[in-house]
Amino acid sequence: MNSLFSQEIPLSWYLLLSAVLFSLGVIGFLIKRNLITVFMSIELMLNAVNLSFVTFAHQWHAVKGQIFVFFVMMVAAAEAAVGLAIIIAIFRVRATLAVDRIDLMKL
Amino acid sequence: MHLILFLVFAGFCLGGAVNLLLQSHPISSALSLIVVMTSLAVLYLLLGAEFLAAAQVIVYAGAIMVLFTFVIMLLNAGREERTLGSKAAAIVGFPSVVAILAVLATVILHIQGLGHAALREGITTTEDLSRVLFHELLLPFEVTSVLILIAILGAVALARHGHGEIQEKPERTAGK
Numbered sequence: 001m002n003s004l005f006s007q008e009i010p011l012s013w014y015l016l017l018s019a020v021l022f023s024l025g026v027i028g029f030l031i032k033r034n035l036i037t038v039f040m041s042i043e044l045m046l047n048a049v050n051l052s053f054v055t056f057a058h059q060w061h062a063v064k065g066q067i068f069v070f071f072v073m074m075v076a077a078a079e080a081a082v083g084l085a086i087i088i089a090i091f092r093v094r095a096t097l098a099v100d101r102i103d104l105m106k107l
Numbered sequence: 108m109h110l111i112l113f114l115v116f117a118g119f120c121l122g123g124a125v126n127l128l129l130q131s132h133p134i135s136s137a138l139s140l141i142v143v144m145t146s147l148a149v150l151y152l153l154l155g156a157e158f159l160a161a162a163q164v165i166v167y168a169g170a171i172m173v174l175f176t177f178v179i180m181l182l183n184a185g186r187e188e189r190t191l192g193s194k195a196a197a198i199v200g201f202p203s204v205v206a207i208l209a210v211l212a213t214v215i216l217h218i219q220g221l222g223h224a225a226l227r228e229g230i231t232t233t234e235d236l237s238r239v240l241f242h243e244l245l246l247p248f249e250v251t252s253v254l255i256l257i258a259i260l261g262a263v264a265l266a267r268h269g270h271g272e273i274q275e276k277p278e279r280t281a282g283k
Contacts, residue, residue: 016215
């Protein structure tokens with residue numbers, strides 16, 4: 001039972017996972033052609049960065065790293081609310097979500 | 108135990124993220140993102156962040172993704188059209204992504220003195236977290252509440268019916 005809980009894995013694996021998730025988010029941002037999916041890729045990137053914050057907080061035994069993740073979550077919630085409202089406003093005028101057709105700032 | 112949990116949920120994470128890219132329907136992408144976020148909550152728990160694991164499920168997988176799925180259903184978003192994409196993305200974007208990933212991986216694999224994570228190390232309790240948050244970081248916390256309030260007002264103002272519509276033309280035909 002003791003050996004079950006004393007198993008260690010290197011923290012660099014968590015950091016690598018975070019880097020791969022971030023890159024997948026960037027690729028999604030580049031290849032997706034739907035406004036909402038592009039927005040979801042941004043959320044994926046935010047999540048990847050949060051994972052490395054938590055990993056480093058564990059490494060340095062620092063609570064403030066975790067609090068920073070908490071603030072990132074709050075900002076992401078605000079960003080999602082405003083961003084989706086903008087998407088709704090764009091859809092009302094353009095009636096499309098394809099980013100290729102939304103290439104003017106003017107509504 | 109730790110290794111198995113890490114491998115399983117890291118696999119879920121990567122699988123969900125790849126599935127997000129492959130699916131052409133937004134609702135499938137949203138559901139894959141929920142898988143990614145929930146697996147990340149388990150990884151936070153493995154790293155000893157119990158409050159963040161709970162907040163990840165409640166705020167991200169709960170609130171934000173419900174907002175996303177609501178908007179997808181509200182706008183009746185269909186399958187995305189596959190286009191060739193922009194030239195800038197192909198020429199500059201993808202090599203940059205590969206370069207960033209290569210640099211990050213090299214740096215991470217060469218860091219000296221990076222520790223290990225084990226389940227026996229205990230967790231950062233919510234009490235520890237709130238002690239620092241409400242003693243040292245009270246002002247940023249309060250400023251965040253103002254930010255949320257402004258975001259709510261902005262969202263209501265932007266999504267209000269009639270905002271930005273062109274008055275002469277009826278709705279729906281304006282964009283075509």
